[in-house]
Amino acid sequence: MSRLHVELPGLSLKNPIIPASGCFGFGREYSQFYDLSILGAIMIKATTAEPRFGNPTPRVAETSAGMLNAIGLQNPGLEKVVSEELPWLSQYDVPIIANVAGSLEEDYVKVAREISKAPNVHALELNISCPNVKTGGIAFGTIPEVAMQLTRRVKEVSEVPVYVKLSPNVTNIVEMAKAVEDGGADGITMINTLVGMRLNLKTGKPILANRTGGLSGPAVKPVAIRMVYEVSQAVNIPIIGMGGIESAEDVIEFFYAGASAVAVGTANFVNPFVCPEIIEQLPELLNQLGFEHISECTGRSWK
Amino acid sequence: MSRLHVELPGLSLKNPIIPASGCFGFGREYSQFYDLSILGAIMIKATTAEPRFGNPTPRVAETSAGMLNAIGLQNPGLEKVVSEELPWLSQYDVPIIANVAGSLEEDYVKVAREISKAPNVHALELNISCPNVKTGGIAFGTIPEVAMQLTRRVKEVSEVPVYVKLSPNVTNIVEMAKAVEDGGADGITMINTLVGMRLNLKTGKPILANRTGGLSGPAVKPVAIRMVYEVSQAVNIPIIGMGGIESAEDVIEFFYAGASAVAVGTANFVNPFVCPEIIEQLPELLNQLGFEHISECTGRSWK
Amino acid sequence: MIRKEICKIISQKLIAENIYELTVKAEMVHDITEPGQFVHIRVGNGLDPLLRRPISISSYDVTEEQFTMIYRKDGKGTSQLASRVPGMELDILGPLGNGFPINEASIGETALLVGGGIGVPPLYELAKQLTAKGVKVINVLGFQAESAVFYEQEFSELGETYVATADGSYGVKGFVTDVIKDLQFDCVYSCGPTPMLRALEQQYSHKKMFLSLEERMGCGVGACFACVCKKVDDPSGASYKKVCSDGPVFRAGEVII
Amino acid sequence: MIRKEICKIISQKLIAENIYELTVKAEMVHDITEPGQFVHIRVGNGLDPLLRRPISISSYDVTEEQFTMIYRKDGKGTSQLASRVPGMELDILGPLGNGFPINEASIGETALLVGGGIGVPPLYELAKQLTAKGVKVINVLGFQAESAVFYEQEFSELGETYVATADGSYGVKGFVTDVIKDLQFDCVYSCGPTPMLRALEQQYSHKKMFLSLEERMGCGVGACFACVCKKVDDPSGASYKKVCSDGPVFRAGEVII
Ligand SMILES: Cc1cc2nc3c(=O)[nH]c(=O)nc-3n(C[C@H](O)[C@H](O)[C@H](O)COP(=O)(O)OP(=O)(O)OC[C@H]3O[C@@H](n4cnc5c(N)ncnc54)[C@H](O)[C@@H]3O)c2cc1C
Ligand SMILES: Cc1cc2nc3c(=O)[nH]c(=O)nc-3n(C[C@H](O)[C@H](O)[C@H](O)COP(=O)(O)OP(=O)(O)OC[C@H]3O[C@@H](n4cnc5c(N)ncnc54)[C@H](O)[C@@H]3O)c2cc1C
Ligand SMILES: Cc1cc2nc3c(=O)[nH]c(=O)nc-3n(C[C@H](O)[C@H](O)[C@H](O)COP(=O)(O)O)c2cc1C
Ligand SMILES: Cc1cc2nc3c(=O)[nH]c(=O)nc-3n(C[C@H](O)[C@H](O)[C@H](O)COP(=O)(O)O)c2cc1C
Ligand code: FES
Numbered sequence A, B: 001m002s003r004l005h006v007e008l009p010g011l012s013l014k015n016p017i018i019p020a021s022g023c024f025g026f027g028r029e030y031s032q033f034y035d036l037s038i039l040g041a042i043m044i045k046a047t048t049a050e051p052r053f054g055n056p057t058p059r060v061a062e063t064s065a066g067m068l069n070a071i072g073l074q075n076p077g078l079e080k081v082v083s084e085e086l087p088w089l090s091q092y093d094v095p096i097i098a099n100v101a102g103s104l105e106e107d108y109v110k111v112a113r114e115i116s117k118a119p120n121v122h123a124l125e126l127n128i129s130c131p132n133v134k135t136g137g138i139a140f141g142t143i144p145e146v147a148m149q150l151t152r153r154v155k156e157v158s159e160v161p162v163y164v165k166l167s168p169n170v171t172n173i174v175e176m177a178k179a180v181e182d183g184g185a186d187g188i189t190m191i192n193t194l195v196g197m198r199l200n201l202k203t204g205k206p207i208l209a210n211r212t213g214g215l216s217g218p219a220v221k222p223v224a225i226r227m228v229y230e231v232s233q234a235v236n237i238p239i240i241g242m243g244g245i246e247s248a249e250d251v252i253e254f255f256y257a258g259a260s261a262v263a264v265g266t267a268n269f270v271n272p273f274v275c276p277e278i279i280e281q282l283p284e285l286l287n288q289l290g291f292e293h294i295s296e297c298t299g300r301s302w303k
Numbered sequence C, D: 001m002i003r004k005e006i007c008k009i010i011s012q013k014l015i016a017e018n019i020y021e022l023t024v025k026a027e028m029v030h031d032i033t034e035p036g037q038f039v040h041i042r043v044g045n046g047l048d049p050l051l052r053r054p055i056s057i058s059s060y061d062v063t064e065e066q067f068t069m070i071y072r073k074d075g076k077g078t079s080q081l082a083s084r085v086p087g088m089e090l091d092i093l094g095p096l097g098n099g100f101p102i103n104e105a106s107i108g109e110t111a112l113l114v115g116g117g118i119g120v121p122p123l124y125e126l127a128k129q130l131t132a133k134g135v136k137v138i139n140v141l142g143f144q145a146e147s148a149v150f151y152e153q154e155f156s157e158l159g160e161t162y163v164a165t166a167d168g169s170y171g172v173k174g175f176v177t178d179v180i181k182d183l184q185f186d187c188v189y190s191c192g193p194t195p196m197l198r199a200l201e202q203q204y205s206h207k208k209m210f211l212s213l214e215e216r217m218g219c220g221v222g223a224c225f226a227c228v229c230k231k232v233d234d235p236s237g238a239s240y241k242k243v244c245s246d247g248p249v250f251r252a253g254e255v256i257i
């Protein structure tokens, strides 16, 4: 078996490199650059029950070693994702992790039930942590009981394993992680973006039309590593880590912290080939570090 | 009156530029580079009742556009600060803001009572947000009632106005701010560092001996700006903003967000002349932006 | 095909106040399909700045395998770009997006090209191609002040050219619209600040018109939904166009600007 | 006085595997007081990397107003540094800290200089100054392997010089301590990896000895408390020394290493 092969609930991954939700659309654009079948999996853009336009523009702003986004969950809606995007993706030999979002519990349940039936959707990623939508998102991601309850409801209807995506904007990330584990989550993905803001020097007003946005990119990596480190020691379900990954070295750092696979977001914008490049570099890095299999790295910081 | 002059509770500042606590020691080192009297004020290193050695080394690690520190409140203790450091600083015409820390409520009260008697201490900064000490620090900074109670106790004994320094590692920063305002705080300083971590690629272990540390520098600026923006709209006491400031433009961005003065931390390590350079550049920047006085910038993002 | 190519800088010149003309050697010229497409440039090698910067292709030469951009030195990215010298390399992603459809102007017709400030550059290649095809072009170029004027000579060689400056320090005092009202033309191609595009769209709604939009971008290739605009026929709904991959050039009336 | 100076690079040479010798023009040479002091270099202009990098002064020339450093290309900062070429400028803070006290060795005595890997450089200036003063020096230099050996010739010109390599590919196979046990000397000056310093301190506790320590740094000037070490006479207490401003050179037995 390949040195990069990873088995997770519902997911048999050729390698642990997954483009992060919202940073890879539904795969069409990056399929111009390389064969999507080489990826471990793909986390598609958040899908909601109805189509959403999202927030007004500007929706992105640059920060030091990072960026803010306030897309606002723009997506074509459940029906179109199921009837067009997922079938298009099925031409590739790559499992899909469907990112599920909503405003009310019922929205999540509806999307989860339907989208989990798609043959190439091998897992769900419950987005309870989007900082850019007014209702729903943030409460689901910051109150343990609410998150647990939502996880439970979604688990009841999903035909595939459910990963819950945690927000870093909380006082106690371990408490949140344990709550979703208690709710029956099969895995955790973390971290979503940190809430941040930038102001225009000339006007004094926020650069983003939504005012605040989610901070991603290398700037947030130390926060993500710390949270993966804390959570991985406290739960018994696997973690897909993310936040600022842009190199094979970063991937190993997330594994050391406690991740079993990783997602790459913002770095795709900087270098559209970042995922295939990391996949290619990992075996040589494992050699250098003296590991046979990448899974040996998981949790090394505390084991 | 100067275009940079700012009046805050207890503080009559020549300009709103203040070296941040822990990044400027007790001023001795930077006095080699320039006359400390040109500064708005100085936030001295956290002082505790007893001398503290702090954490084992390594205590710092670099991150993308930021750094982690886990100094652990090393300081010579109240007695020595009052008998040696503060008298030494009194040769300069600059108000001192004394950063007060401890493990128990009594520690804070004791330090506050004594240090606030020093003639050049014009305000206290209650450090309820140090992420690098095991006991005390973090609970004071994350539970509103505890923070309010501590603020109240310190206010009872302090002979000078009390600013409370907020931790960004909370779900709801506004709630914390309101709690300390209710506790009688005269002002708020924010943000302290975000808890983060870095792992050594070769060993897999944390680079910092303390494992986790506090993230500072340009990487955290968008989080700081967002928090100042939120808090300044919710409270009626002034804010001294900080987090990643390294230029006059950054200062203005914090003012726009809602700050009435700022502190500069990490940037001192990169450029020991950063404070005097910013002070020198501000008037010209105000010209360019069309402001007569820097205070006109405060809160422009939401006013 | 979109390429990610390491391109060598052939020349870099200051051609007006803070305005630079940058030419690079690039195989991607073979994939340019229309004037008005753009590229996404990684200015630094490291993290500072992190994101790429979108810059229009202002002219290109397939035989020489090189293309030229004109940009204003403004923030962090373009300031760094301005410090690069010939021989250095740039990581460029492109060509991106859809440009100005030259086939919408027929031989013998007159096309009005309206550029505002840093929107002028992509019109240069357009003017060249339209003229080559046999379309008459009239160029109306708006700038803030005399110090910001560039390429007047180049445009003049291709057709009647008017310059307006906001402060009147050069050419006609005022906006491009002040010049246009006296002109005769069959169709309009424009690139520039949004208020200018909006004014054109309103005042010449009966004309065939193509507008190049600007929006802050993340990916530049259509994946991140940063650069969307709403469609006119469904203003409240969920249908949209992406400036980076559907645009930057749209037919007037297609999207809300 | 500590200066923050923009220094022009005079030369940069690869002198062993991943080992670079860098010479800069700098007025701060006038403020160097002892061999073993260091400087703090801002490698990039922007935020990547953010912090300065501490590098020892390996030799200096007051007349020419230049000094030399020798460093190993390792992580992000030193890799960037290695890409700089003569003519470019570096923002350097220095001279910093306290170096090796040459007055502790008397004329006619023999000083043992023990360097390990990238700890070798500051000993070079020390060897020069001790020899010039009339102190005999014996140099023992330890490296990982033959490919990493540098400055053997330079040290040989100043005194008896032994090289040890961990893998035995050059000189004596083993550690510097294997070489030293057969030597006669009056005092020791050393710089290198902590285990080496610790071994020296234990095995030659009766000798007068000065050790140069390394610690991760923030400010480099004594303000941030990043680089402290405990004092031997108060191991559990709150008294400490800062490597950057009290050190990097300490008398053996003063601080816990
Ligand atoms: C399709 C397209 C074509 C363009 N063509 C040109 C051109 O030919 N010449 C030219 O001078 N400029 C052009 N621009 C504008 C140019 O992209 C911005 O001026 C540039 O990105 C500013 O970067 P900066 O680093 O100087 O500013 P910063 O303020 O440091 O930029 C910060 C962030 O904001 C973005 N940003 C800032 N201003 C703009 C803007 N006006 N439009 C889009 N993003 C912006 C940057 O890309 C970056 O992500 C074009 C923009 C688009 C969208
Ligand atoms: C007083 C002193 C003198 C030194 N003199 C020399 C010298 O003459 N030649 C030489 O090659 N090296 C010397 N070093 C070590 C040198 O500072 C590090 O190798 C260098 O900082 C590594 O930076 P990097 O960007 O390559 O590594 P990175 O891993 O990118 O560095 C990340 C951070 O860790 C710090 N760091 C990493 N390794 C070390 C280390 N070993 N010691 C201190 N900080 C470290 C860096 O300064 C930076 O802040 C000295 C260190 C000190 C404290
Ligand atoms: C433009 C953009 C859009 C995003 N959209 C989503 C989304 O729809 N759903 C989601 O769960 N996370 C979304 N995220 C968060 C990322 O999936 C990821 O958690 C975060 O960006 C941190 O990873 P990074 O630093 O590698 O980008 C988005 C991030 C960006 C930058
Ligand atoms: C090395 C270091 C030590 C610090 N020590 C203290 C401290 O003793 N008390 C405190 O309130 N904050 C301390 N801080 C936090 C800073 O005062 C400041 O809040 C934070 O670094 C954000 O500002 P910056 O990004 O400009 O550094 C410390 C920060 C650093 C980097
Ligand atoms: S910039 Fe990403 S979709 Fe247009």
Ligand code: FES
Residues within 6 Å of the ligand: D216, D217, D218, D219, D220, D221, D222, D223, D224, D225, D226, D227, D228, D242, D243, D244, D245
């Ligand atoms: S590095 Fe800051 S005190 Fe030594």
